[in-house]
Amino acid sequence: MIDRTRRLAEAMRHRLGMDRAVAYSFAAKLCMIIGSTGTVLLIVRFLSKAQQGYYYTLLSLISLQIVFELGFSFVILQLAAHEAVHLRFHRDGRVEGQPLPLARLVAIFRKTVRWYVLIGFFMLCTLLAAGVVFFHQTAPHQSAVWLGPWIAAVVMTVILFVLNPFASFLEGCGQVRQVAGMRFFQALAALVLAWGAMLLGKGLYSPAAVNAAQSLVAAAFLLSRRKFFRHLLRYTSVPDVLSWRTEVWSFQWKIAVTWLCSYFTVSVLTPILFASRGPAEAGRMGMSISIATYTWQLVFAWMSTKAAPFGRFVAAKDYAGLDALFFKTLYVSLLVVGVFVASGLTGIIAIQKLFPNLAARMVSPWMFVLLLLGAVGNLVIQSEAIYLRAHKEEPLLWQAVIVSALTTAGAYLAAPRWGLSGTCMVYFLCTGLIGTASATAIFRARRRSRDLQESFSATLSMETVS
Numbered sequence: 181m182i183d184r185t186r187r188l189a190e191a192m193r194h195r196l197g198m199d200r201a202v203a204y205s206f207a208a209k210l211c212m213i214i215g216s217t218g219t220v221l222l223i224v225r226f227l228s229k230a231q232q233g234y235y236y237t238l239l240s241l242i243s244l245q246i247v248f249e250l251g252f253s254f255v256i257l258q259l260a261a262h263e264a265v266h267l268r269f270h271r272d273g274r275v276e277g278q279p280l281p282l283a284r285l286v287a288i289f290r291k292t293v294r295w296y297v298l299i300g301f302f303m304l305c306t307l308l309a310a311g312v313v314f315f316h317q318t319a320p321h322q323s324a325v326w327l328g329p330w331i332a333a334v335v336m337t338v339i340l341f342v343l344n345p346f347a348s349f350l351e352g353c354g355q356v357r358q359v360a361g362m363r364f365f366q367a368l369a370a371l372v373l374a375w376g377a378m379l380l381g382k383g384l385y386s387p388a389a390v391n392a393a394q395s396l397v398a399a400a401f402l403l404s405r406r407k408f409f410r411h412l413l414r415y416t417s418v419p420d421v422l423s424w425r426t427e428v429w430s431f432q433w434k435i436a437v438t439w440l441c442s443y444f445t446v447s448v449l450t451p452i453l454f455a456s457r458g459p460a461e462a463g464r465m466g467m468s469i470s471i472a473t474y475t476w477q478l479v480f481a482w483m484s485t486k487a488a489p490f491g492r493f494v495a496a497k498d499y500a501g502l503d504a505l506f507f508k509t510l511y512v513s514l515l516v517v518g519v520f521v522a523s524g525l526t527g528i529i530a531i532q533k534l535f536p537n538l539a540a541r542m543v544s545p546w547m548f549v550l551l552l553l554g555a556v557g558n559l560v561i562q563s564e565a566i567y568l569r570a571h572k573e574e575p576l577l578w579q580a581v582i583v584s585a586l587t588t589a590g591a592y593l594a595a596p597r598w599g600l601s602g603t604c605m606v607y608f609l610c611t612g613l614i615g616t617a618s619a620t621a622i623f624r625a626r627r628r629s630r631d632l633q634e635s636f637s638a639t640l641s642m643e644t645v646s
Contacts, residue, residue, distance in 0.1 A: 204360035205481035215371035233459020236466020251435030260352025261491030273407030434574030490570035
């Protein structure tokens with residue numbers, strides 16, 4: 181009986197594509213959701229409605245780090261994955277293989293170190309100033325409430341910002357499972373420190389506590405790989421082995437703009453409501469949209485762990501294997517997110533009747549439906565984006581610009597007049613409908629174009645041989 185159960189569990193795990201990397205990533209996201217759920221309850225218990233608004237506005241403003249990140253971590257992952265195909269990595273930190281890919285990998289790593297140290301300092305100065313200006317204009321007499329939490333949150337965010345790309349580099353070098361495990365322990369540590377801040381009466385310091393916990397775990401993980409990093413730093417550099425301007429920049433700047441646009445499709449909604457309707461409504465939106473966002477991010481564990489394998493498939497020109505892995509993962513993701521959305525709707529309806537105090541801190545059920553549908557659209561868009569970016573291209577650039585512009589303009593116009601209901605409707609229309617439809621159309625067109633090009637090349641090769 182035990183063997184039969186084990187075989188059944190193994191068959192289900194295989195069918196769902198639940199390898200160890202996905203399991204770790206899923207567990208990390210699940211831990212984050214548990215932590216977020218507990219934080220929501222603690223917010224209701226320990227923070228006022230106005231403080232709740234400050235809390236979620238802090239989180240939204242911290243998300244401005246995406247302006248400085250510029251999608252560089254994903255670019256690093258893909259660049260490393262394309263070179264790692266030709267290399268062998270040993271436990272003692274040594275790397276062996278073809279000289280050119282090794283030299284290019286070293287160049288990628290050194291560029292990463294220089295870029296993030298420089299941008300981290302610039303980010304620290306800019307975010308501190310931006311937050312002070314925003315809060316001073318919207319809440320000029322409440323500096324005792326937000327100043328300390330804001331400074332702490334920015335400092336911890338910058339430290340984590342500088343550490344994160346090295347994990348992406350390791351992921352590109354094949355350590356997908358190990359990095360996913362680190363993310364799981366980051367989520368656990370963040371849960372403990374975030375709840376601790378709430379219980380100690382320092383709820384607005386919770387965002388800083390989350391980033392502090394993640395930074396500590398990331399630093400310990402990277403220190404355990406110090407032999408590998410030291411080997412790359414000591415490797416004799418080869419000049420002009422990697423031209424960032426000609427090989428990478430055309431891809432990077434598009435990724436940067438696309439990542440920046442993601443801020444203006446989700447995170448900007450809470451600050452807009454804060455400025456136009458006050459902290460109470462901003463807090464309701466912040467809490468609700470964070471729950472909806474966690475819904476798709478939890479399921480995204482299946483797809484995000486495939487970024488490096490996708491890059492290796494493209495480097496090897498194994499497009500059949502790429503498509504097989506992508507569509508299997510996408511179908512599983514949509515099945516699981518469907519279950520989560522149904523569960524989420526059931527939970528929201530139950531909360532309305534069983535926990536009215538908590539329900540008063542969130543949007544109404546019909547608005548939450550719009551946020552969940554928008555979240556499902558985000559899952560599809562980001563999945564297609566990972567597939568396309570594995571080709572070191574960013575064809576979703578203008579799609580992202582248009583959707584973010586529509587969302588920001590729509591929310592700016594709708595929030596003062598219709599408040600939460602208008603903002604939720606704008607998010608659903610722009611991301612859930614327009615965004616998903618346009619991204620899918622581009623995805624299908626690029627795949628068709630690539631397949632036609634491959635078919636033509638194969639035919640030409642056969643004619644040449646003949």
